[in-house]
Amino acid sequence: MLSTQKAQNTQRRFSVLFGSSVHYVVLLAALLFALAPVYWMLTISFKTEGEQFATPPPWFVFTPTLEHYYDAFVTRSFGEYLLTSAIVAVTSTLLGLVIGTLAAYALARFELPFKLNRRLSLWILSTRMFPAIVTAVPLFLMMRDVQLLNTRAALIIVYTAFNLPFVVWMMRGFFADLPRDLEEAALVDGDSRLGALVRVVLPLVTPGLAATAVFCLIVSWNEFLFALVLTQTDAAMTLPVGIAGRVTQYEIKWGVMSAAASVAIVPILVFALALQKYLVRGLSMGAVKG
Amino acid sequence: MGIEFRNVTKTFGGACVVDNLSLEVRDGEFIVLLGPSGCGKTTTLRMLAGLENATSGDILINGERVNDVPTQHRDLAMVFQSYALYPHMTIAENIGYPLRVRKLDKADRAARVRRVAEMLEIEPLLERKPRQLSGGERQRVALARAIVREPRAYLMDEPLSNLDARLRMQMRGELKRLQHQLGTTTIYVTHDQAEAMTLASRVAVMKKGQLQQFDTPLNIYNHPANRFVAEFVGSPSMNFIEDERVTKGIRPEHIQVLTTPEDGAIEARVYVTELMGNETFVFLSVGDQRLIARAPADFRADVDTKVWLRIASEKVHFFDRATERILPQRRDGATEDAK
Numbered sequence: 001m002l003s004t005q006k007a008q009n010t011q012r013r014f015s016v017l018f019g020s021s022v023h024y025v026v027l028l029a030a031l032l033f034a035l036a037p038v039y040w041m042l043t044i045s046f047k048t049e050g051e052q053f054a055t056p057p058p059w060f061v062f063t064p065t066l067e068h069y070y071d072a073f074v075t076r077s078f079g080e081y082l083l084t085s086a087i088v089a090v091t092s093t094l095l096g097l098v099i100g101t102l103a104a105y106a107l108a109r110f111e112l113p114f115k116l117n118r119r120l121s122l123w124i125l126s127t128r129m130f131p132a133i134v135t136a137v138p139l140f141l142m143m144r145d146v147q148l149l150n151t152r153a154a155l156i157i158v159y160t161a162f163n164l165p166f167v168v169w170m171m172r173g174f175f176a177d178l179p180r181d182l183e184e185a186a187l188v189d190g191d192s193r194l195g196a197l198v199r200v201v202l203p204l205v206t207p208g209l210a211a212t213a214v215f216c217l218i219v220s221w222n223e224f225l226f227a228l229v230l231t232q233t234d235a236a237m238t239l240p241v242g243i244a245g246r247v248t249q250y251e252i253k254w255g256v257m258s259a260a261a262s263v264a265i266v267p268i269l270v271f272a273l274a275l276q277k278y279l280v281r282g283l284s285m286g287a288v289k290g
Numbered sequence: 291m292g293i294e295f296r297n298v299t300k301t302f303g304g305a306c307v308v309d310n311l312s313l314e315v316r317d318g319e320f321i322v323l324l325g326p327s328g329c330g331k332t333t334t335l336r337m338l339a340g341l342e343n344a345t346s347g348d349i350l351i352n353g354e355r356v357n358d359v360p361t362q363h364r365d366l367a368m369v370f371q372s373y374a375l376y377p378h379m380t381i382a383e384n385i386g387y388p389l390r391v392r393k394l395d396k397a398d399r400a401a402r403v404r405r406v407a408e409m410l411e412i413e414p415l416l417e418r419k420p421r422q423l424s425g426g427e428r429q430r431v432a433l434a435r436a437i438v439r440e441p442r443a444y445l446m447d448e449p450l451s452n453l454d455a456r457l458r459m460q461m462r463g464e465l466k467r468l469q470h471q472l473g474t475t476t477i478y479v480t481h482d483q484a485e486a487m488t489l490a491s492r493v494a495v496m497k498k499g500q501l502q503q504f505d506t507p508l509n510i511y512n513h514p515a516n517r518f519v520a521e522f523v524g525s526p527s528m529n530f531i532e533d534e535r536v537t538k539g540i541r542p543e544h545i546q547v548l549t550t551p552e553d554g555a556i557e558a559r560v561y562v563t564e565l566m567g568n569e570t571f572v573f574l575s576v577g578d579q580r581l582i583a584r585a586p587a588d589f590r591a592d593v594d595t596k597v598w599l600r601i602a603s604e605k606v607h608f609f610d611r612a613t614e615r616i617l618p619q620r621r622d623g624a625t626e627d628a629k
Contacts (some may be wrong), residue, residue: 179372179374181370181372181374182374182376182377184339184341184361184368184370184374185368185370185374185376185435186376186387186391187340187341187360187361187362188339188341188361188362188366188367188368188445189362189367189387189388189391189435190362190365190388190391190392190439191362191387191391192362195391199387200376203378204377204378
């Protein structure tokens with residue numbers, strides 16, 4: 001009796017150990033797969049040009065150098081690109097959140113006639129149902145006509161417009177999951193609609209807001225197509241376009257590109273880590289009631 | 291504060307939820323809207339709060355038409371069935387919310403929150419969050435949030451229905467005491483006839499959006515306006531005996547169960563008895579008619595034994611079979627008719 005129990009225990013412990021080691025192997029493989037390009041980029045950014053092209057490549061041991069970082073951010077204008085990227089991404093994210101949250105709240109809470117809630121929501125989503133490049137030429141012409149080509153404003157407007165459908169749809173779901181009683185209680189307690197939204201509703205959907213914000217920021221930060229089409233000068237060039245611009249007819253500046261790209265990762269990484277505790281809750285919010 | 295509904299109708303889509311309701315509430319009254327689920331009582335309350343718009347008709351507070359006054363300007367306080375406590379705020383912040391919205395300064399707010407918390411004995415909970423509280427405690431916080439300011443009236447939407455039976459009874463008493471202390475007009479929605487009977491100064495019984503009767507609990511119990519009211523109020527329910535043209539109704543306490551035959555008593559058979567401790571419910575069959583009678587606690591009878599019933603004839607109600615309305619009391623031989 002006792003010995004069988006002992007055997008069972010050993011077996012259980014073995015299967016737990018074995019199970020968790022399989023977990024680790026799978027996780028490790030996934031991590032390797034995901035991080036290998038990042039590692040490659042990081043090492044390239046610290047290697048001299050000679051070592052970059054050596055065969056076989058020096059995987060781990062090489063003489064690190066900061067020359068590419070110096071080249072990118074001091075000699076060339078990557079500092080400026082970084083600033084543009086930051087301004088454009090942050091502003092468009094904030095604008096998108098404010099406008100989109102208000103729209104989502106209205107769609108989630110106010111009954112519009114003619115089933116407009118559903119129709120408007122689908123309409124809003126439909127603006128993302130075609131490839132972005134379709135709008136590139138019209139947007140270029142419109143921005144030219146209002147003389148916004150090569151300005152940060154052009155990018156802010158376009159990114160806000162493209163993030164809005166996502167904000168509206170994500171936030172609408174979060175609002176719909178919130179019991180109406182709470183807002184109604186706030187109204188009866190004497191608060192205005194906007195007051196109830198700010199003081200009662202928004203604090204309760206913070207995880208959703210955080211998840212949406214990270215999403216918008218990543219999309220705007222990494223956007224390439226419109227930045228390429230709408231800006232040609234250093235005045236409003238973002239990091240992705242700036243980095244791609246180092247591929248020229250005569251040479252490809254791998255070192256500079258890698259250095260700039262490595263720096264480009266940092267802000268999003270920091271932001272996502274800061275909001276991590278909200279992110280998991282936010283992305284799974286509507287999934288589980290309670 | 292006087293509250294008045296004048297021919298108020300509410301339709302959702304095609305369905306009429308409240309049908310031409312007229313109701314006048316006097317200052318300081320405790321009014322209970324009573325009815326089964328779907329009778330329109332909650333919708334009536336929500337229209338008064340401004341959370342729903344009336345399709346037609348007027349709602350007046352103190353003689354002033356408030357149909358177009360938004361919720362936040364009606365100066366009413368409401369206790370929700372779910373309590374609707376703000377989960378991200380502490381109990382103190384929850385109770386103080388109506389004051390904060392009214393821009394009362396911090397010290398004043400804290401003092402009033404403390405006073406109300408003392409009154410409801412929830413002082414030790416002030417720094418906690420709603421999720422750390424039990425159902426009964428949450429219910430007190432919801433009440434505290436309602437009474438922390440002096441609103442024109444309290445609206446309560448089944449505030450006790452999420453509590454267990456014992457706590458519900460205790461809170462019922464406290465609510466009554468509280469309303470007596472504050473003297474503020476209160477409109478209370480429930481489907482529990484016991485709550486209606488014990489709390490109300492007047493009860494409005496509703497069914498399918500229509501007001502059936504609006505009167506004091508005693509009158510509702512003793513002089514029901516129609517069969518529905520008679521059946522809905524009282525536990526166990528009134529007995530009904532169908533005749534050709536009239537339905538006769540007799541409450542269980544007005545049927546006396548005898549173990550020996552007696553002049554004029556009706557013969558019946560015991561179907562089953564239920565001991566309640568302080569009394570006994572006797573389920574009887576007379577022919578194929580089922581009746582319930584209330585008997586003293588020490589009443590004992592086996593299943594299927596023969597008993598005799600004496601019915602208090604002056605307590606029999608007569609309802610029109612077609613309209614189900616009450617008919618003028620008839621004092622002639624109700625006992626013979628009961629067969």
